[in-house]
Each structure stands twice: as C-alpha cells, then as structure tokens.
Amino acid sequence: MASRLIPSAGQYLRLASRLRQHVRTKATAPSPAATTSEGAPSGGRGYSFELTDEQREFQDLARKFAREEIIPVAPHHDKTGEYPVPVLKKAWELGLMNGHIPADCGGMDLGIFDTCMITEELAYGCTGIQTAIEANSLGQMPVIIAGNAEQKKKYLGRMTEEPLMCAYGVTEPGAGSDVAGIKTKAVKKGDEYILNGQKMWITNGGHANWYFVLARTSDDPKMPAGKAFTGFIVDRDWEGVTPGRKEWNMGQRASDTRGITFEDVRVPAENVLGAEGVGFKIAMGAFDKTRPPVAAGATGLAQRALDEATKYSLERKTMGKYIAEHQAVAFMLAEMAIMVETSRLLTQRSAWEIDQGRRNTYFASIAKAYAGDAANKCATDAVQIFGGNGFNSDYPVEKLMRDAKIYQIYEGTAQIQRLIISRELLAKAKQTQW
C-alpha cells in the first residue's frame, strides 16, 4: 500500500522538499484517492500531477471556506462595497491568509504552489474578497524578499498576531505600467527620509496597517531605474499619511482601492528595504511571486463561470431540450473548459518553477496573461449562456464579468505581460545557436 501516507520523519522531510514538485490537473469528477502513486510522489518519472494528502486538505479547507463563508456574503459586499471584515478575520483565523510569511516570523512558510491552490479556491467564491487577501501577500513580498531580520519580525510578525492588512504602494495617478516614471520622492535628511507624493489604486489602501512604498531617491534624471528608487515600509499611523476616499470600481467591489497621499512623511532610515537605490528590483522581484497567485485567482473565477454556466445549461430548456443539449451551447462550455484547464496548468507551472528556486518570469507572465484573458472570455460566455438572466443582477454571472476585467489590467497589464514574454523569448533566442 502507499506507505508514504504515514511518513517516517525522514520520509516526511523528503516529502516536504518534494511538495513543490506536484502539479495537478482537476478533472470535472473529483480525483480518486491517492493509492495510485507509490513511494515518491513523482514515481521517479519526472513530472507528477499528484497532490499530497496535506495539499488536498488545504484545498478542501479553502474550498469549504469559499462555499460556506464567502459565497453567501459576496453579493452583499458587491452591492454595498463594504469591506468584508468578518470574512477576512475568519480567513485569518484559519490560516488562509498570509501563507508565505516565513516560519521564524510565526508564519506557515507555504510555497507559491500551495498558495496558488488556496487562492484559486477562495477566488471561486469572490475575487473581490480574494484580492483583499492577496494584496496582503503583495505588500508583504518585498519585506519577505529584501527585509532584514528586524523589519521582518516587526512588520511580518504583527500580521500573524492580529488580523491586520497591508498594502503595496507603487502605482501613481500618472504612472502605472511605467514604474520607472513614478514621481513620489524621498529625500534623505539626517537619519530620516522625507516622503512626498501620491499613490493611486492601492488595494487595501484604507485598511492597511502599513504600506510598502516605492519612491524616487535619486535626483539625477539619467540614473537608471535599477538604482534610482528605494523601497520603504511606511506605517499608516505616521503623520502625513492620508488615505483618500474608497474608489467605486466596475468590479471586485468588496476590495478597497484608494489613493494615498504622503505629505512630508518622516520615514526612519531603518525602514529602508534592502538599501537605498535597489527599490525597483525589489518591487519587480515581488511580482515573480505574486503573479502566479493572481493567475490562480483568475482561474478560480473562470472555473466559477464554467460551473455556473454548466449548471444553468442543465436546468434551462429551449426548443424542447435543455440548452446544454444544443451544440452551440455545449461547444461554448467546452471552450470554457479548455481555458480553465489551461489557465490552471500554466499557473501551476509558474508557481512550481519559483518554488524550485528558479527564475519564473517567463512562466509567470504567460500564466497571468493567459489567465486574465481566459477569465474574461469565460465570464462573458457564462453571461451569454444565461441569456437575458445573465444580464440581471439577481444571477451570479454578471458580477463575474465585472470582476474579471481587472485581471487584464492589474499586476501588469495584458500588454506589459506580452512585452515581458516577448523580451524573454527573444533574449533566449539570441543565445541559441540555430
């Protein structure tokens, strides 16, 4: 029998290091129990699509939470824009938030693969609520990558002690894709930096306990981007930090996006991440770890669209049969299924790559680009399958369509992703001897 189901200590440690090697496909029928694979999860044959028992438990927990806690309240938060504090608190209590805080700061040290798995399940419930959770990861990532021991303990530690939120502040009213064009300035004065500027579209902006802020520290306009910016940790409570009003967006309304104004904010030098000048690299490095989860969120939305459309198509009749029995609709469902499975596989590959310790920029961009487009197409098709009902707010699919759009915009627009992919592709091609 699969003796790996009760691992000895040695086996457990080996398993834990191989956890990241698992890539799984999700068939529409639930997968049978894991008696199929013997010993090492990959069966010694390279790739494996098998989840470990522990991963399955995580997934079950997230799935149950999404269905029992998120789905019932999602429409309310969508209509009112109210920040979902009770749901976030419950998610925090169950360990569904802040998964990749290192163990020495009180976190669970989850890899990106496991995070993506959980994220997809939560996003199935509501991507607005899931984005609020994800923004925590995005804000924390620069600290996890580049923070020193004191910064990690101080700012990551507190996230595990209380259900706090944080935010990633890079985008400005005048600069989104053009990160190198941001204008927020930090001027060194003694052992402090004086921060001035405006950030915009900051998720969790109104509820964050602290922000990661990218600011320009070099006066020289010719200084390359890789040396001109610095990353700071800025406390919400400091004088001069003013979150703006909650912005009313097309979708993901449960999430809180605001402009933040920094006016002569005094940031102590100990809150500089890494060192002065390396901020740009840190900010970009965070994306390699957060783009896969964003792709996972888009996959969750696409899966929800597919499930809702399938269910409806087996209930609604037209011209004497269920609409699912009309090939036009059946083919739409098939296309949606193709997109969902592909999104998932791409997300899993990009997550797995970074968990191996490799640079995953190429895969992360592909995953995010594809998943964003797939989510939009699936949501639109779901509304189409629902017909007139799909256009109506009493049915769940119009929300999906509104929520999906942002996946082609935030965390790197669809166009920026293509820029990155083509650049990576061409760089590799130049090194290849054809």
Added chain:
Amino acid sequence: MWPIFDYGRFVSIISSSDVYGVVWMRSLAQLHKMANLRVLVGVKRVIDYAVKIRVKPDNSGVVTDGVKHSMNPFCEIAMEEAVRLKEKKLAKEIIAVSCGPAQAQETIRTALAMGADRGIHVEVTGKSIDGDNNQTGQMTAALLDWPQATFASEVTKENDHLKVVREIDGGLETVKVTLPAVITADLRLNEPRYATLPNIMKAKKKKIAKHKAADFGVDLTPTLEVVGVEDPPVRQAGQKVESTEELVAKLKDSGVV
C-alpha cells in the same frame, strides 16, 4: 468485532450512523479524575453528502469508484464534541479510530487536524460506506454492557455522570449515564469547526497506529450478504387543484378520505 483498548479512562462520542467508539473508565469518577478521561471517536470515510448516489448497473451496490469521499458529517460533529470536552479540560486525550481501507487514513488525518491527539487505523479491505443502519453505537454498548445515550443533542457533565439530551421522535429526552458510556451524535449537537491550516500541518506529525482485524482475533467473515440494491421508485407527479373543495373531492374520489 471491535478492538479492545488499554485500560484507562475512556469516554466515547460516536456518530449516530455506524461508527462507534468505546468508553471505558474507572468508576467512582471524581472531578479531577474526569479530567483524565480519554475520548475515542470513531470516524468513517463515506461518500460525500453532496454527491448524488447512483446505483451500479448490476444492482450489487452503489457506485464508489471515482466518487468524492469525505468524513461522515456526524463523525465531524462527534469529533467537535470531543474537542470541546478537551477544551473544557474534561478530557485529556482524544483518539480517532477508523475501520476501513487505506484511504481511511485521510479521514483520520482530518480528525487529527480537528484536534485529535492520535489515530488508530484498522485496515479492513472491501467495500464500506455508510448504510445509515444506526447499529454501531447500540451494538457496541451491548457488547460491552455499558450505558448508551444515542442521538445526543446536548452533553453536559454533572458530577460523575454525563447528562445527555436526546432527540427522539416525540421531542427531547434527558438521560443520565454513568461512565464509561457510549454516546452517539445527532445533527444539533454542535457545529463542527474548520480545521485550520496550521493544524492540518501539525496533523502530519501526529501518529496513526495501524492494525489489522486479525491482530485482535476478530473474524471479519460477513454474516450478512447484500442481495441487491435498487433506486427508490420514481416519485409520481402531483396534481394541482384550484380550491379546497376540489381537493377534498379528489381525496374522496381516490379513496384516501
């Protein structure tokens, strides 16, 4: 047919279906002795309650291959009650036990993630799903000659007894049982908690002891043979009537009234 455990002080909470547990405790329980209670919770891996059950084409049973299985919801309720007893410091140790195939260990792991301290897996090959037979708890109590309180919707400790409110057809019945006792859980006993992610991770390190039925000298030769399983008859469509008079007339016509 149930393994016999170490002498100690056990209290068992079990599901109302066919999972059971054993309670074994030194009598003369005093308050501080109650705190040394051990609770044995039976957990069963069954077809997930949300799945539509289908009968196999040859009518030999229900389809289980490729079908989602999870812990019987009543076992979750039993586990939750055990965890609450431990949190109230009325129980010292919770042991989750399951008789079933290798996959039963997943169910035991879920119980460990909910708060059980260790697990016991008795490997029983062959088919085993919940038949809703409502026998296990009662049979266990009878075999051991212990008091039983089934369909519990509330369990409280009173000195050295347990006071159990039972849901019966006519309403609620309150019984007092001395320990050791067998208790089976009903729907309204509690609302099971989620296993938290950190607890799921910790559960990996908790021990599950593996046994075979033969280890306990138990003979698994079945004494019952399932001859056939069928779907219930398809429900006939009803009729709509316009008024109460018409309803009464139709009922009279069909000979019902």
